[in-house]
Amino acid sequence: MKETFQIEKLLNEYAPLMARIAATFEANKSLQDELIQEMSLAVWRAFEGNLNGSSHHNSGFRGEASIKTFVAKVAHNKAVDHVIKEQRRQEFNDSGEYDLSNTLNTHPSQDSTLQESAIDLMTGLRQLEIKYRQVLALLLEGFSQLEIADMLGIKENAVAKRISRARQQLTQIMEQP
Amino acid sequence: MSEGKSAVSEGKSAVSVDKSAMSEDKSAVSDNRPAVSEGNVNMSNDNSNMNEFDKQLAQWQSAYKEATPLVDTDALIKETKKARFKLKAKGALDFVFGLAVSVWCLTLVLFEPLTTYQLLLFSVLTPIPVAFGTWGYWVRQKQWQTQALDVQSMLSFKQTQLKQQLHYWKVSLYGCVTLWCGLLALAIFNVLMFNAYTLWVTQLLINSVVVFIVYRRYKKLAADLPSALAKIDDLK
Numbered sequence: 001m002k003e004t005f006q007i008e009k010l011l012n013e014y015a016p017l018m019a020r021i022a023a024t025f026e027a028n029k030s031l032q033d034e035l036i037q038e039m040s041l042a043v044w045r046a047f048e049g050n051l052n053g054s055s056h057h058n059s060g061f062r063g064e065a066s067i068k069t070f071v072a073k074v075a076h077n078k079a080v081d082h083v084i085k086e087q088r089r090q091e092f093n094d095s096g097e098y099d100l101s102n103t104l105n106t107h108p109s110q111d112s113t114l115q116e117s118a119i120d121l122m123t124g125l126r127q128l129e130i131k132y133r134q135v136l137a138l139l140l141e142g143f144s145q146l147e148i149a150d151m152l153g154i155k156e157n158a159v160a161k162r163i164s165r166a167r168q169q170l171t172q173i174m175e176q177p
Numbered sequence: 178m179s180e181g182k183s184a185v186s187e188g189k190s191a192v193s194v195d196k197s198a199m200s201e202d203k204s205a206v207s208d209n210r211p212a213v214s215e216g217n218v219n220m221s222n223d224n225s226n227m228n229e230f231d232k233q234l235a236q237w238q239s240a241y242k243e244a245t246p247l248v249d250t251d252a253l254i255k256e257t258k259k260a261r262f263k264l265k266a267k268g269a270l271d272f273v274f275g276l277a278v279s280v281w282c283l284t285l286v287l288f289e290p291l292t293t294y295q296l297l298l299f300s301v302l303t304p305i306p307v308a309f310g311t312w313g314y315w316v317r318q319k320q321w322q323t324q325a326l327d328v329q330s331m332l333s334f335k336q337t338q339l340k341q342q343l344h345y346w347k348v349s350l351y352g353c354v355t356l357w358c359g360l361l362a363l364a365i366f367n368v369l370m371f372n373a374y375t376l377w378v379t380q381l382l383i384n385s386v387v388v389f390i391v392y393r394r395y396k397k398l399a400a401d402l403p404s405a406l407a408k409i410d411d412l413k
Contacts, residue, residue, distance in 0.1 A: 117240035153327030
């Protein structure tokens with residue numbers, strides 16, 4: 001019962017984060033939903049592995065503060081795994097204009113400028129190379145460069161370089177008419 | 178007196194040199210002023226760039242949160258639980274099935290009157306299903322554990338997996354070709370000695386199809402491997 005409660009709490013809290021990551025890597029709505037479910041299952045199994053103490057020493061979480069980092073890491077892993085599989089099937093479609101009709105904020109009273117910015121940003125993000133998309137998506141989630149470096153398994157200065165290039169590229173894409 | 182005058186004169190000239198040095202210093206300070214001023218402008222530009230970057234980042238962060246896809250969390254929890262149950266059930270079923278076959282083989286070995294050939298065959302067969310089930314469980318656990326690694330380690334693991342897959346098919350191909358050669362030798366022996374064509378030619382043909390399929394699969398994987406590895410490298 002305790003375990004069930006925990007996974008429900010975890011998914012209630014982090015489903016939006018996983019959905020954003022899925023939307024950054026997959027444009028097809030039904031594949032996006034599948035990916036969110038795969039991420040949820042992977043997060044659950046990864047947490048179980050940690051609780052049982054059977055996981056890799058670098059992969060664990062160290063308390064409440066890093067749960068978000070842990071979930072984001074597993075979700076990004078799953079997203080990259082998904083990209084590899086879909087590329088093999090040669091049906092991978094991660095570009096195209098972003099559809100805002102299935103988002104959390106669909107009220108007519110919402111700020112239309114912000115909604116336009118959201119469409120532009122997501123459409124632009126999907127045109128970036130995966131490695132740039134990844135660092136930028138994590139930065140936009142509010143993670144520090146050190147946390148991003150830990151999640152991706154690269155050095156902090158490499159993260160800084162990628163962020164800088166990603167920002168330049170995304171700015172150029174978004175400035176195109 | 179004259180010594181005193183010369184000393185005063187030296188003192189004056191020293192003061193004069195000092196004055197010119199001070200004048201040079203002043204001009205140097207004056208020369209450096211534009212540089213200091215430029216430095217201030219640069220710092221100011223850097224600060225304004227930083228502020229612009231921070232502002233842009235804040236705007237992007239708001240837009241990113243705005244683009245959060247709608248998720249039916251209750252349905253997601255339900256589906257995830259169902260998927261997890263299916264996985265656990267499949268794992269348990271594989272293990273129970275393997276155990277049942279092993280127990281059946283062991284029962285035959287221990288309690289049934291068998292010929293030497295049968296005894297040898299079932300003794301060899303007994304541990305295989307359980308070992309296979311355990312190996313399957315180990316592989317699944319390892320795959321799950323990679324999900325919690327960092328992205329670079331996970332990608333390296335994927336590349337190793339692809340190489341191992343090719344190696345597995347290569348070994349399978351060698352095994353199949355060896356068996357086919359053995360079968361060919363037996364077929365030649367039976368055809369020459371007992372004039373038995375139909376059975377041996379049929380067996381050879383069926384096994385030739387298996388060898389061909391394994392060969393095609395191996396060649397396809399070998400041809401695809403460099404691009405598959407390069408695609409993963411691109412993600413690193």
